[in-house]
Amino acid sequence: MAIVAKRTIMSLFSDIDDVYSHQVRIVLAEKGVNVEILPVKEDDPGADLLSINPYGTVPTLIDRELVLYEARIIMEYLDERFPHPPLLPVYPVARAETRKMMHRIEQDWYYLMNAILKDESAEQARANLFESLTSLDPVFADKHYFLSDEFSLLDCALAPLLWRLPKLGLDISPTFKGINSYMQRVFKRESFQTSLTDAERQIRAA
Template identity: 30%
Template sequence: MRRLYHQTLSPFCRKIRLVLAEKGIEVELREEKPWERRMDFLRLNPAGQVPVLQMDDLTLADSGAIFEFLEETQPDPPLLPKDPAARAEARRLAAWFDDKFQREVTANLLYERVNKKLAKSGYPESERIKAGLKNIRYHLDYIGWLMDHRRWLAGNQMTIADFAAAAHLSCLDYVGDVDWSRNAGVQDWYAKIKSRPAFRSILADLVPGFTPPAHYADLDF
């Protein structure tokens, strides 16, 4: 049994879905609503967070730990470079998006506008939304700077850093919060990674009550 418990607009889940698809690992997707605190799900992961990956008799939680397991057990194609310094840079940037970008952008935009509505946990806070819209400009500029100097975010090879960044941006793009016209290099990078076969199932995602913009699934946007 190979099953991924996930939430459609969770960047951490999307990152793992991209990794699984890139490595050609087929899994059953099981939609989970973490705010419901289902006892059966809590038995799998007492933290009550997605993603959770079941691989036969093994249950794995936390997107970082899941990625490292998959990279070690299914190394082809590699999503970490061979060079130790390049590996460190890929991990640094993956952590940048899963920590700094998450706190400054994703939590302020996606969680306020979407997750609160889905979980029926209150109304969006306008100040947090304003902060998220301000912060995303800084992060887009940083991605643009990286792409001025590199082929991919962490260097000449596509790595987990690209999937981590694309996972966050794809969630925000679903709700129309990414200004792709701000930096041509960022748009070109996202178009390149968005065109990969691993992205197909993500671009087909639909969340009840939320309609993505017309360009969301367009590979030539």
């Protein structure tokens, strides 16, 4: 644990094109946190990461003596550690609903994304993801952000996946105005732009 003792500022082990690392980087940018980004490839984590995280996974956050891994745990910790701007609702029921939807995003959409990335010929997963996203076009149109008029952890969880749609071989037609307008709003947000690595920018490079 020597690496923990040496850190004087918050540090994040992050893969430059890992979708879960991207989620955390959005939260950090939204909160304006001064953080040291430690680039690492998840398939080659290195001794420093393995010394503090037995799974060698990214993202991994170091905050003083605290070490956290798994994106959702890190995101919720950051929201509590840095309460402004809040990224979860105030009331318990609304917070629970947000957490439930984050779980659904992970279980439904991220599951399909991972299936596509593991097998580029996974046409059924690609079709299912397209259908699932576009079927919610009215939901995307209903609020300024996803299920809320305020930017939240839901958006931090969802935006990295939507940014990677070209990489997944998916093109959302302009006829789906709700989801396209939502993506434009989120992608233009300062925290989202700040969160992008050069590798991620290339995904949607003109």
